[in-house]
Amino acid sequence: MQELVDSLVADGFVPGGLPLWVAYLGAMLVFGGIVVFVFILPIAGITTWVERRVAGRIQSRIGPNRTGPAGFLQWLADGIKSVLKEDIVPSAADVPLFKLAPYVVMTGFVAAFVVVPFGGPLIIADLNVGILYLTAVTALVVVGILMAGWASNNKWSLLGGIRSAAQIVSYEIPAGLSILPVVMLAGTLSMQGIIGHQGWAPWTWHVFDNPFTFFAFFILFVSALAEGNRTPFDLPEAESELVMGFATEYSGLRNLLFFMAEWGNLYVIGAVVTTLFLGGWQIPLALADHPVPRIVLQFAIFFAKAYFWVFVAVWLRWTLPRIRVDQMMIMCWKYLVPIAFVNFMGTAVWMVLFPAGVPAVRVLLSLTAAGLLVAFARRVVFHVRRALLTREELSFNPLSTARVMSRG
Amino acid sequence: MSLTGFEVEIQREVDGGLTTEDMTLSMGPQHPSTHGVLRFVVRADGEVMKEAIPDIGYLHRSIEKISEKVGWHGFMPYTDRVDYVAAMFCNQGWAMAAERLASIEVPKRAEYCRIIAAEFNRIQSHLLSVGSMAMDIGAYTPFIHTVREREYINDLIEELCGARLTFNYMRIGGVAWDIPPGWREKALSFLERFEPLIDEYNALISYNKIYTERLRNVAAISAQEAIDYNLVGPNLRGSGVRYDVRRDLPYSVYPELDFDVPVGSGELGTLGDCFDRYMVRMREMKESCKILRQCLAQLPQGPVIAKVARNFKPAAGDCYVRIESARGDMGWYVVSDGTAFPHRCKIRTGSFAAMSIIQKVSRNLMIADLIAVIASFDLVAPEIDR
Numbered sequence: 001m002q003e004l005v006d007s008l009v010a011d012g013f014v015p016g017g018l019p020l021w022v023a024y025l026g027a028m029l030v031f032g033g034i035v036v037f038v039f040i041l042p043i044a045g046i047t048t049w050v051e052r053r054v055a056g057r058i059q060s061r062i063g064p065n066r067t068g069p070a071g072f073l074q075w076l077a078d079g080i081k082s083v084l085k086e087d088i089v090p091s092a093a094d095v096p097l098f099k100l101a102p103y104v105v106m107t108g109f110v111a112a113f114v115v116v117p118f119g120g121p122l123i124i125a126d127l128n129v130g131i132l133y134l135t136a137v138t139a140l141v142v143v144g145i146l147m148a149g150w151a152s153n154n155k156w157s158l159l160g161g162i163r164s165a166a167q168i169v170s171y172e173i174p175a176g177l178s179i180l181p182v183v184m185l186a187g188t189l190s191m192q193g194i195i196g197h198q199g200w201a202p203w204t205w206h207v208f209d210n211p212f213t214f215f216a217f218f219i220l221f222v223s224a225l226a227e228g229n230r231t232p233f234d235l236p237e238a239e240s241e242l243v244m245g246f247a248t249e250y251s252g253l254r255n256l257l258f259f260m261a262e263w264g265n266l267y268v269i270g271a272v273v274t275t276l277f278l279g280g281w282q283i284p285l286a287l288a289d290h291p292v293p294r295i296v297l298q299f300a301i302f303f304a305k306a307y308f309w310v311f312v313a314v315w316l317r318w319t320l321p322r323i324r325v326d327q328m329m330i331m332c333w334k335y336l337v338p339i340a341f342v343n344f345m346g347t348a349v350w351m352v353l354f355p356a357g358v359p360a361v362r363v364l365l366s367l368t369a370a371g372l373l374v375a376f377a378r379r380v381v382f383h384v385r386r387a388l389l390t391r392e393e394l395s396f397n398p399l400s401t402a403r404v405m406s407r408g
Numbered sequence: 409m410s411l412t413g414f415e416v417e418i419q420r421e422v423d424g425g426l427t428t429e430d431m432t433l434s435m436g437p438q439h440p441s442t443h444g445v446l447r448f449v450v451r452a453d454g455e456v457m458k459e460a461i462p463d464i465g466y467l468h469r470s471i472e473k474i475s476e477k478v479g480w481h482g483f484m485p486y487t488d489r490v491d492y493v494a495a496m497f498c499n500q501g502w503a504m505a506a507e508r509l510a511s512i513e514v515p516k517r518a519e520y521c522r523i524i525a526a527e528f529n530r531i532q533s534h535l536l537s538v539g540s541m542a543m544d545i546g547a548y549t550p551f552i553h554t555v556r557e558r559e560y561i562n563d564l565i566e567e568l569c570g571a572r573l574t575f576n577y578m579r580i581g582g583v584a585w586d587i588p589p590g591w592r593e594k595a596l597s598f599l600e601r602f603e604p605l606i607d608e609y610n611a612l613i614s615y616n617k618i619y620t621e622r623l624r625n626v627a628a629i630s631a632q633e634a635i636d637y638n639l640v641g642p643n644l645r646g647s648g649v650r651y652d653v654r655r656d657l658p659y660s661v662y663p664e665l666d667f668d669v670p671v672g673s674g675e676l677g678t679l680g681d682c683f684d685r686y687m688v689r690m691r692e693m694k695e696s697c698k699i700l701r702q703c704l705a706q707l708p709q710g711p712v713i714a715k716v717a718r719n720f721k722p723a724a725g726d727c728y729v730r731i732e733s734a735r736g737d738m739g740w741y742v743v744s745d746g747t748a749f750p751h752r753c754k755i756r757t758g759s760f761a762a763m764s765i766i767q768k769v770s771r772n773l774m775i776a777d778l779i780a781v782i783a784s785f786d787l788v789a790p791e792i793d794r
Contacts, residue, residue: 059552240441322546
């Protein structure tokens, strides 16, 4: 980043006499704008489309398929619709807070992308406190949600806001405790440094480093789901209980911002677990010599890994019910926090006992994970096959919505 | 009750002189999970309810009064609206009451047609109930899956009587239409497909860990309490009381049929909790399939409607007819004064009976539990108010 601006200044692209910091600021704004509008907003939008298509398949229906090929442009249509809708502010609301809340949520979410390493050189700022910064700014979301819940002057919103505050603050702890083993292993908080400590091969990833990090990975993922208000932890906006939780009174663009942050956060979750545990953008060096294909490949592998976890979160959402608010707290404090702490201590002990790591354990854990994946995939294939076999022309009414297409 | 698993006692009293206030929440009449327009006034301390007082009457349409104005035949379509999720039973109750007053003998085939339609309707109603229960707990997919199967039943019933929701299928003295040709095979092929699906639903959601934790030990009602509060149908059977009008006060052709009456056993927690009520419905669907197979196998030949005068005037008198609706013991008290219009009609419904106990069981539950309780009672708002 900085080198780029420096070279531009040296080449005379920046008008003379302009202070250097203005050039830096301008470059930051331009680059930030590009990232926000070219990557973050589309990724949040497209994730809504992916979610609805996947949900459609899970629920034996089709999902959006009218706007664009396979309904791909549905997210744009929905976004435009939301923007054009009336922005209603309840007369009894605390107006400044009510209006500010979505932007706070959005800021917390967008600021997280500053340290997301999309590829080798593709990172906005490789802060030396990267992962700490990330946990800090994503906690900003809870401030916005609490503001929204309070300012709406609606009891359902308030309950949603309170639930959200309790939930996000509680789940920060197991999430933080699960990040610590990785930080100890890599010896750095920097995102690029953590990725640099891992290799392209699965057995060099942090998740397979020792049994403790293996469990820490799952705890981090579960905690991240809870922080992102995703099922089974979608209590703050529990539709069947709290109408729409903290977003009940919001409409139009402000409502859209809340949900964009929610879906965009899914990608952040994926990016974080990929960076910390799954080798990030590492690819075999032999694959590409030239920097451009190498960066493209790195970006692609990082995106694929991160998006896989988005898909898992979507799958979970349409499979699991929602837990109750007391169960949510018990799960955090009685189960996740102690286990995460054991993982943290265990990793420390492991590092003392085996400073160089144990290759056999790494390979064994990788094979275990691969075995689990294969078993799961076989089960999925079995069920899909069975569903296809039992499909019959059962509906008798040509106009019925339940008409099942026969095979072939 | 011992504290196991996720269960905890939540400290509700604040020590040290900090004053707290209760919050009064108005849940409904427009709330996503009150199953129609139904209102609860919830007095809550944070997330814990001190009480939930049901406020009914938002869907009152004076159906009983209408019966006094439209005549005996003319009231049949209105009965559909008493409980639109299980309209066949209301049809049947009204028809049986009129027949008993006028001492009409219903043809055998008509009785079988009625039972077939009613049992399909029971499956349909229970599917909606278990599906929306899962949806209220937060799992959307089971709802879509159960509604998918419900659509097939809708198709079957549409072919039978031309309507998908408010059937208006039965008539005083029989049924409106005979079973169309080829319908029996379609019904059997549906049952063939549907019966294994009940096990699939159980695998999909019923024994899901989160789901059972949400339902077990919540709002447990003992057998004595259930009887005291006059619960009926699956709500009563969920508490372990084996009472089913079809078996204990048999009507129509039920004595000729062989079926079980599933009751709750407290398999995962306390007897009579939300999970028991839920599982009773799941198991009743299997029993309904059994009844349907028998009915479809022994369907006799003959007319489907007795000769009933167009200007129907039953003898003066009164009668009380009980049928087992999808929501339990449904009572029809009809008084005739010998004219072409009923003198009075009183309908007793299962959902209304269940409303009275909600205030008692909802004490000290979480707000999220109230949703589960409403769903587990299978409340249908129009049936409460009529």
